[in-house]
Amino acid sequence: MAETADSGVKERAKWDNKAQYLLTSIGFAVGLGNVWRFPYLCQIYGGGAFLIPYLIALVFQGLPLLYLELAVGQRFRVGSIGVWKSISPLLGGVGIASMIVSFLVCIFYNTILSWVLWYFFHSFQNPLPWSQCPLNENRTGYNVECEKSTPVNYFWYRETLNISTDIETSGSMHWWLVVCLASAWCVVYICFIKGIESMGKAVYVTATFPYLVLTIFLIRATTLPGATDGLMYLFTPKWEILKNPQVWLDAATQIFFSLSVAFGGLISFSSYNPAKNNCERDAVIVGVINSATSIYASIPIFSILGFKATNVYNSCRMENILDLTNHFELAEQNITLENYDQWFDHLNSTYPDQVASLKLRPCDLQKFLDQSASGTGLAFIVFTEAVIEMPGSQVWAVLFFIMLFSLGLSSMFGNIEGILTPINDLKLLPNWIPHEVKTAIICMICFLTALLFTLSSGNYWVEVFNGYVGSVPLLIIAFFEIIGVVYVHGMKNFSDDIYFMTGSRPNIYWKACWMVISPLMLLVVFVAYVVVQAQKHPTYPTWNPNYDEFPETKVIPYPDWVFAIIILLCVVPVTSIPLVALYRLIRRVRSPDRGDLNNYCNEGFEIETQEQNNRRT
Amino acid sequence: MLYSQGEMLEKILLLFCLSSALAENLCRPDASNGYKVRLSIKRALGDEAYVWNQDEMFLFRATLAFAMRNHLSGQDFQVSNILVCDETPRVSFWFIVTSPLDATRPVGKEDVEEAIRKSRSRINSAFLLTDQTLEFIGIIPTLAAPVSPDTPPWLIVFGVVMGSVGAGIIVLLVYPVVHKRLKKDEEEEELEEEEGEEETRRVKTMENGAAGDGAHNLSFTDDERFTQM
Numbered sequence: 001m002a003e004t005a006d007s008g009v010k011e012r013a014k015w016d017n018k019a020q021y022l023l024t025s026i027g028f029a030v031g032l033g034n035v036w037r038f039p040y041l042c043q044i045y046g047g048g049a050f051l052i053p054y055l056i057a058l059v060f061q062g063l064p065l066l067y068l069e070l071a072v073g074q075r076f077r078v079g080s081i082g083v084w085k086s087i088s089p090l091l092g093g094v095g096i097a098s099m100i101v102s103f104l105v106c107i108f109y110n111t112i113l114s115w116v117l118w119y120f121f122h123s124f125q126n127p128l129p130w131s132q133c134p135l136n137e138n139r140t141g142y143n144v145e146c147e148k149s150t151p152v153n154y155f156w157y158r159e160t161l162n163i164s165t166d167i168e169t170s171g172s173m174h175w176w177l178v179v180c181l182a183s184a185w186c187v188v189y190i191c192f193i194k195g196i197e198s199m200g201k202a203v204y205v206t207a208t209f210p211y212l213v214l215t216i217f218l219i220r221a222t223t224l225p226g227a228t229d230g231l232m233y234l235f236t237p238k239w240e241i242l243k244n245p246q247v248w249l250d251a252a253t254q255i256f257f258s259l260s261v262a263f264g265g266l267i268s269f270s271s272y273n274p275a276k277n278n279c280e281r282d283a284v285i286v287g288v289i290n291s292a293t294s295i296y297a298s299i300p301i302f303s304i305l306g307f308k309a310t311n312v313y314n315s316c317r318m319e320n321i322l323d324l325t326n327h328f329e330l331a332e333q334n335i336t337l338e339n340y341d342q343w344f345d346h347l348n349s350t351y352p353d354q355v356a357s358l359k360l361r362p363c364d365l366q367k368f369l370d371q372s373a374s375g376t377g378l379a380f381i382v383f384t385e386a387v388i389e390m391p392g393s394q395v396w397a398v399l400f401f402i403m404l405f406s407l408g409l410s411s412m413f414g415n416i417e418g419i420l421t422p423i424n425d426l427k428l429l430p431n432w433i434p435h436e437v438k439t440a441i442i443c444m445i446c447f448l449t450a451l452l453f454t455l456s457s458g459n460y461w462v463e464v465f466n467g468y469v470g471s472v473p474l475l476i477i478a479f480f481e482i483i484g485v486v487y488v489h490g491m492k493n494f495s496d497d498i499y500f501m502t503g504s505r506p507n508i509y510w511k512a513c514w515m516v517i518s519p520l521m522l523l524v525v526f527v528a529y530v531v532v533q534a535q536k537h538p539t540y541p542t543w544n545p546n547y548d549e550f551p552e553t554k555v556i557p558y559p560d561w562v563f564a565i566i567i568l569l570c571v572v573p574v575t576s577i578p579l580v581a582l583y584r585l586i587r588r589v590r591s592p593d594r595g596d597l598n599n600y601c602n603e604g605f606e607i608e609t610q611e612q613n614n615r616r617t
Numbered sequence: 618m619l620y621s622q623g624e625m626l627e628k629i630l631l632l633f634c635l636s637s638a639l640a641e642n643l644c645r646p647d648a649s650n651g652y653k654v655r656l657s658i659k660r661a662l663g664d665e666a667y668v669w670n671q672d673e674m675f676l677f678r679a680t681l682a683f684a685m686r687n688h689l690s691g692q693d694f695q696v697s698n699i700l701v702c703d704e705t706p707r708v709s710f711w712f713i714v715t716s717p718l719d720a721t722r723p724v725g726k727e728d729v730e731e732a733i734r735k736s737r738s739r740i741n742s743a744f745l746l747t748d749q750t751l752e753f754i755g756i757i758p759t760l761a762a763p764v765s766p767d768t769p770p771w772l773i774v775f776g777v778v779m780g781s782v783g784a785g786i787i788v789l790l791v792y793p794v795v796h797k798r799l800k801k802d803e804e805e806e807e808l809e810e811e812e813g814e815e816e817t818r819r820v821k822t823m824e825n826g827a828a829g830d831g832a833h834n835l836s837f838t839d840d841e842r843f844t845q846m
Binding site for chain 2: 118120121122124125135139140141142179180183186187189190193194198325326329330331332333436
């Protein structure tokens with residue numbers, strides 16, 4: 001690590017080796033979304049058929065954007081704000097927008113990690129706390145809310161979140177969530193305490209451990225009964241779904257958010273590289289590994305979901321068998337799972353009224369397979385329920401939550417980097433404050449802001465942030481990035497930069513994507529996204545025990561003030577782009593002799609040479 | 618003798634028939650004082666399930682008599698006080714308890730329920746069954762009190778994790794400061810040694826430097842060798 005603190009000039013930090021850099025970038029790109037968003041999309045959009053729009057989006061939109069960011073960071077060797085200021089002072093706002101988005105994403109992302117920590121801490125109990133309902137006050141029966149829904153739902157909504165009935169009811173801060181949030185921020189801090197020096201060591205574990213756990217889960221899950229049903233359901237392609245434009249839109253957005261571009265973190269990471277490094281190969285490696293991880297993760301996830309659906313199906317039929325056996329006083333185990341259908345037909349034809357009076361539950365395996373979930377629902381409800389039924393539940397629960405935590409932690413590194421480096425570049429905090437204290441201040445500010453999510457309505461706010469902060473602003477920032485590099489900096493200059501770094505100019509594929517295809521795709525995705533969102537007043541599901549159809553979630557529209565906040569969240573990060581451009585234009589109009597801040601022209605030097613000439617003559 | 622032997626026999630027979638007839642009348646499905654029992658032996662024991670026969674039924678009646686004795690102390694319930702009827706292949710049947718003092722009078726439902734509740738675990742273990750596999754329809758089993766340890770286990774794990782993270786933070790923050798201070802002390806010592814060496818060197822140059830001029834550079838003296846061509 002070359003940082004001579006004694007001398008006046010501080011050399012830029014750099015990676016210990018190439019592997020650190022690649023692992024950090026891969027860890028940043030591979031996050032929770034690869035595990036709990038991609039398999040869900042795969043399932044609802046026709047299984048194997050979804051891979052087609054997904055790979056097309058990767059090739060024409062994801063990889064070019066990734067390559068662009070890595071190249072630009074490596075060439076200019078400064079963080080995101082410095083890079084855009086170097087390309088053109090008018091574009092300085094792009095970096096500030098990235099920083100604001102990174103900050104907003106940081107605070108809710110680490111809240112999700114604090115929930116993962118909470119579940120991790122609780123996985124060391126036997127029996128697992130989400131497997132049983134607690135008793136009610138007078139010990140005569142189980143808790144009513146738990147009985148109506150399931151123990152897993154109860155543990156998540158009541159004992160973890162203690163969720164209120166809607167977003168307006170804020171409730172109070174819950175001490176256990178505050179404690180978990182503090183732990184999550186402490187873990188992030190200790191990994192980041194020495195900048196990329198400590199983070200680069202932490203990333204050896206956090207970026208590789210999830211793959212190990214995924215492989216273990218793959219081996220275990222494919223041997224579970226019912227796994228093949230889940231896998232067939234996932235991968236059976238339904239080609240007609242490709243005619244739906246929503247599929248293409250979701251594939252493009254998924255690739256875009258999955259690669260974590262436009263956060264500024266990737267630019268910072270590649271700025272620590274040596275000047276001559278093959279960033280084209282790096283970009284392709286990171287992009288391909290990110291998509292491969294998504295596909296690899298969906299195999300164990302869907303095996304386990306298939307196992308769970310088979311279990312639910314079998315217990316549904318066993319319930320019916322028990323009802324029939326008890327009612328008709330047949331000998332035990334006369335009706336089995338195998339001959340259930342024959343017995344049912346026989347009984348239904350001979351005593352139809354009695355069978356009807358039993359109100360047997362219809363058991364349909366397809367319906368149980370259809371019950372998919374994404375996001376926190378997948379991890380904390382569906383998966384935890386499946387884990388209870390696997391032998392050795394504690395081990396699988398612990399492994400799963402550690403995996404989620406390391407996936408999220410490596411993504412957090414990129415987010416924090418996207419905040420820290422611009423703050424250092426902008427010199428918002430004076431230089432005499434040591435780096436460790438600056439990091440501590442940032443972590444403290446983020447932690448205090450994230451206390452909002454420990455309220456009873458916290459989960460609803462996380463969904464608001466998740467849905468709106470990490471979507472529209474990023475699309476806009478990425479669009480300006482591409483336009484800035486290709487048209488303001490110039491394709492020729494950029495080709496020269498790449499020639500300097502990698503030794504060869506970008507070929508026609510990259511050029512075509514950067515100049516035409518990617519900006520066009522970004523524009524189309526952005527417009528389509530806004531149009532789809534604007535068509536209906538946004539609604540959200542709430543957990544309301546007093547709802548008639550409880551345990552179904554009650555879907556209600558966001559109140560107006562929350563809607564205003566949503567608009568603010570989408571708009572405020574990107575307002576810095578026009579604001580900074582305007583500010584610079586005004587300054588340029590006011591003082592025209594300053595002209596363009598040319599990196600290579602220093603007026604002081606010119607005056608000196610003139611003096612020397614005067615002296616000689 | 619007032620009654621002959623034959624008449625005695627007749628009377629006994631009549632009483633016997635009456636009582637059994639009464640018993641049959643007392644025990645019937647949906648009797649007001651009776652309870653239905655359902656056993657799921659194969660579900661509970663699988664391969665080690667025993668066959669339900671009259672001997673097992675005898676054990677059941679004896680266990681129930683024990684439960685009644687346990688609850689209503691003083692009253693000597695016998696196996697004959699537990700009447701069973703309507704047996705099905707499911708292994709379910711109805712039973713009714715009669716008072717030991719009067720075989721025609723059934724014991725009240727509440728007493729039977731209390732007795733069974735009290736001795737439920739004994740009855741279960743006699744048959745190697747559980748609350749779910751030996752069901753008394755209408756008597757809800759009291760739920761086991763949940764095991765709640767004094768310190769929730771999650772706090773222990775949390776303490777371990779956070780303790781190590783906190784220790785790590787402190788070590789990483791304090792170690793460089795301590796290291797620097799140690800290095801500074803070492804450097805100061807080295808500097809003192811160097812200054813001592815420099816002084817002696819300076820003395821040497823004073824002795825050497827006949828030229829005295831700071832600009833004189835001794836390395837150029839070698840050039841004379843080459844220029845003499």
